[in-house]
Amino acid sequence: MKSFSNSLTSKAAKVALIGATVAAGLVAVQTPAQASHKCAHGADEEICFFRLKSYGGGSRAFYNIDATYKNDYWDGTSATNSLDNSITSYVNYDNYWYFKECRYVNHDSCIVVVPPNTYDTNLAGSTWGDGGSLDNSFSSHYKYDLV
The missing domain is CATH 1.20.5 (Single alpha-helices involved in coiled-coils or other helix-helix interfaces)
Incomplete structure (x- = not known):
């Protein structure tokens, strides 16, 4: 019993x-939040990063946040060539979401706002608040809305 x-x-x-x-x-x-893939021109709801100016070189696209670009690699290159500190141009194809680019991993020093449907063909012409070039200096990002 x-x-x-x-x-x-x-x-x-x-x-x-x-x-x-x-x-x-x-x-x-x-699936991991930082999962990225090759950019598809005009793909909705994603931000695309490019290795070279004017959308040249390798590309990576993200739908979600990414705490570090050290584990994301340019398409067609070796696993030793990460996005970390090597982005020169971008396109935000999303119609709604904003992305915030961060200077360091783990969303540290995120001050560059990328509004929906915007782009920059050459980050060398833009600077952080302290005067440092944005070119080859992004290490992570997050996604948000204004509501």
Whole structure:
């Protein structure tokens, strides 16, 4: 004969096991927020970065936030050539979202606002607040709206 406490412990263990199994399944299918891909001209809801001015060289596109560009690589190049501090032009194809570019990883020193449907063909002509060039100086970004 099962006592109430044994029955309760057994049920709690089953619930915990089911919960852990479901959580593990969710983690397994979840894609990373920083996942990037090659830019597709005119793609909605993404920002595209380019290695060279006037949208030249390699490209990477993002739909979401990215805390570090050190693990994102230009298409067609080796895994040793990351986006970190190597972006020269961009296009924000999103019609709604703003992106904020950060000078350092983990969203540190994010002061460059990229409004929807905007672009810069050569970041060498733009500067951070301290006068440093924006060219080859982005390390992370996040996405937000004004509402």
